[in-house]
Amino acid sequence: MTEQPIIRFENVTKQYDDDPPILDNVSFEMEKGKFYTLLGPSGCGKTTILRLISGLIEATSGKIYFKDKLINHVPANKRQVNTVFQDYALFPHLNVYENVAFGLRIRKMKNDEIDKKVREALRFVNLVGFENREIKEMSGGQRQRVAIARAIVNEPEVLLLDEPLSALDLKLRTEMQYELRELQQRLGITFVFVTHDQEEALAMSDEIFVINEGKIQQKGTPRDIYDEPINRFVANFIGESNIIKGKMIRDFLVEFDGKQFECVDQGFSPNEPVEVVIRPEDLEITTPDRGKLNVKVDTVLFRGVHYELCSYDENGNEWIIHSTKKAEIGAEIGLYFEPEAIHVMRFGETEEEFDARLESYDSYGDKDAD
């Protein structure tokens, strides 16, 4: 079942003067009712996408559609989207109630109707009883809820969230992740969430767009992006990775670190140079004689849930291992991993080529196993 996308970007570029473009020929579609995350380092262009959707800036070239309607030149105040700003941008001269009522008053709604909607929105974000508070009397987490209430009270079809959790402390941030996800499901509208925090992205999203240097590197579900990163940037940005240079001998056989290993990747030319990714949690510590690779432990960090071991093989490649087992510093250990743990990346592969290649895997049965 293909539904009409709610937002569509067609070759959108945003450029200021003669600087390199902030957003470079970006195309994508967003469906109704899904939670999208734009993930990338600061300055990658993710906030630019948000501002293009909200209409606060205009694209240099390309087309932006909202429900199949071209909206390139529709001003921000005429769009059915609302934003939760990074600094919340709550009006300091208005109290909580009036902040939430702002959008409704603009639309000249009747007072009793405004009252009903504002109270409903505040109930939605668990802020009943805070109506008459001044903004400066609210804590960071409460301010954020006000900002969300102020946005959703207008019943937008798309809610844009610009790093709304970055100003909160860790515990509150985790709590708000759950709440935002739940809110999105209750409202059933599209959320576009911008963050540089990969954990946030993985925890909340239906779909993640990984962005770097003005380009979308990879789109996909959190699982897809974590398990099958398209390139070194994505592999590094989403979770920790061991990335090592290698050579694809033939289908299902890859060589790295001077040894050949069985793997589940295919569709490469014989002897093609590649990069190999193995997640730290996919490496198991065993005795040297049973390991597929032997390494020497350099440092051990206790991370709470697991130990993080930094080790080096005989060729000087670094291997990060996440393990519940402890190892002594300086000890020789063996590393064991399943063929499925190896993920091979082709140099300079585009998203379309990558997707096409992955699809050809489907003939190979149980590859989804971890």
Place this chain on the structure above:
Amino acid sequence: MIMPILLIVYYSFLDIHGNFTLANYQKFFTPVYLKMTLSSFWYALLITAVSLLVAYPTAFLLTRTKYKQLWLLLIILPSWINLLLKAYSFIGIFGTYGFANALLEVFGIGKKQILFTDFSFIFVSVYIFIPFMILPIFNALDKLNPSFIDASRDLGASGWTTFRRVIFPLTFDGVKSGCQVVFIPALSLFMLTRLIAGNRVITLGTAVEQHFLVTQDWGMGSTIAVFLIISMVIIMLLTGNKKRGGVG
């Protein structure tokens, strides 16, 4: 600080021969002085209003120009020049054979009496006071977080509504201090009333000057000064930084 004020209060209870009296205060509440008070307030209000109307858009444009600090400097620069010098230069400009009339001739309107009119008085006063109005408003606008404007647009407000509901209320403190620093000195203007308005406009400031320098009635001059000080304090209290209510 407080000594001159106490001295003025003391003098206000003395008659012209140095005897203690309340006659000065009685005299103040006669129609002559009340009319003068009213006219002082009226002109000060006019000067403040015109300054505000010119200053706000100017400050607004300034914050959006590229070299805003430079432009600001150019606007403040005239306030470094002595008031008397500026007044005399305007006499030159507005005089019968001055630049303004020459310009009117060119446009075929013909010579007009510009100097010694209400118009010239207001114009020159506004010219003198406007930097003090622009400065606080400019600062308030410059400090305004641009994301408030984004948020307002995002919530559906047009440019004008954003100005009315967000920008103006959030820069209101700047407007208030601008009005204060213009209204209060405008209330006690004296030199300009004579030089530019040709004594057609008689304000309390003029009266104080006349009593001290011409009639030598220091007592009456002090009484007027006491009233000026009281009204200034009242204005300060009224426009002071009270917390504003939430409903805009």
